[in-house]
Amino acid sequence: MKPFAYVRPERAEEALDHFAAHPGAQFLAGGTNLVDLMKLGVAGPPLLVDIAGLPLDGVEETPEGGLRIGATARNSDVAAHPAVRTRYPVLSQALLAGASAQLRNAATTGGNLLQRTRCLYFQDTSKPCNKRVPGSGCPAREGVHRDLAVLGHSAHCVATHPSDMAVALAALDADVHLRGAAGERTVPVTEFHRLPGDRPERDTAIEHGELITGVTLPPPPRGSYSAYRKARDRASYAFALASVAAVLTVEDGRVERAALAFGGLAHKPWRAREAEEVLRGAPATTETYERAADAELAAAEPLRDNGFKVPLARSLVVSVLHDLASRAGARR
Incomplete structure (x- = not known):
């Protein structure tokens, strides 16, 4: 295990300040993906900024009749929320299909969106991988790729995004809310994740230092x-x-x-x-x-x-x- 520092801020501003001061820092919530990658040696952040204590875990009605889901809301809580189950069953079903009960109790909305698009070669540091080491190659194309992409892949990467929740959010036209040093912005979830192109190391449109604060669902279409x-x-x-x-x-x-x-x-x-x-x-x-x-x-x-x-x-x-x-x- 590589040594790393750890902080648990109480405010979003404090979390962003810690992140800005350490170029390789990463936010930590449930840790169900990041901690695994650290154990494998794929990720080695010098600082973990634990945001689990920030007040970002609510599920609230919006004035327009939709829902806002906080970034640290647990997958199990979102799946069981009455408004999600009755008005957005596609999301509840996706979350319940996505992982074991133990993982759902730890995993968060923001963390689910940010989990790495990956394959076996990405997680094996003894093998080349353009996502892990840009320019090193993609052995999956001629190697083990039964589970991998058939749409939108490139010569540089054929990995598939693992999230079930994000697929439901894409069909629901959800928005992702981000906060960083330059302020706040909103990105449609359909534009949040990236195709590999020639930059497969970049999974999302998030900029360094930006924090996901929540996801907004529009009102469900009438009669849908x-x-x-x-x-x-x-x-x-x-x-x-x-x-x-x-x-x-x-x-x-x-x-x-x-x-x-x-x-x-x-x-x-x-x-x-x-x-x-x-x-x-x-x-x-x-x-x-x-x-x-x-x-x-x-x-x-x-x-x-x-x-x-x-x-x-x-x-x-x-x-x-x-x-x-x-x-x-x-x-x-």
Whole structure:
């Protein structure tokens, strides 16, 4: 273990001051990802700024009728919150699918968003990895990549983002609130995570020294239904091979509004804009759902061993949309 300093500030301003004074510092909340990376030797921050004690753990109604979820709100608390369960079931389901109960009790909203996009090679310091050491190469492309990306990857990285929560937030059009030395700003969650391009070491749009203070969910569309579905190798805690978050509104047998996001397929939660365009205004039928899935997945570029993810994701989309449309029809 490399030596490091530790501070536990009581105010956000104090946390930002500590961070600014130490260029390699990192914020610590639940530590479910960062501490693992420190044990593996992948991360070695000289200072941990523990923000778990900051008053950022609330779940509150917004004046517009949405919800604001604090950065240090525990995943278990958010999943169980009555407003989340009733108005944003896709988020509650994603959180419950995301980890073991023990991890959900420790993991936080901000930490979940900031967990590293990673693969086996990133976590093995004896192997090259462009995310860990830029320019060293991506052995996953020709090596072990069964679980890795089929959308949006590059020659520099094919890792997949592991979060389930972030996929649901992408489908919900959530905003991420940041605070740093230059003030406060808001970033749509769909723009918060990055595709690898030629800079795979940068997972997010966050700037050094910025602190996530919370996430805002807009009011759910009137008459909408939502769900999260995840395919994985085992029913216990495992990352998604493919997953889909969907928010659907059906009126008079036609899709009035649809929002879809994939997990397990790309370096970031993948908002399925092509599929949404096909769905909008079309009949709420299996044939429409299949066309929508095909339109989105036409851009897939599977590697040698992960082509199965494309039909798997297609089946998930069709199944979830069918179930949501059936529920909408049953409530008419």
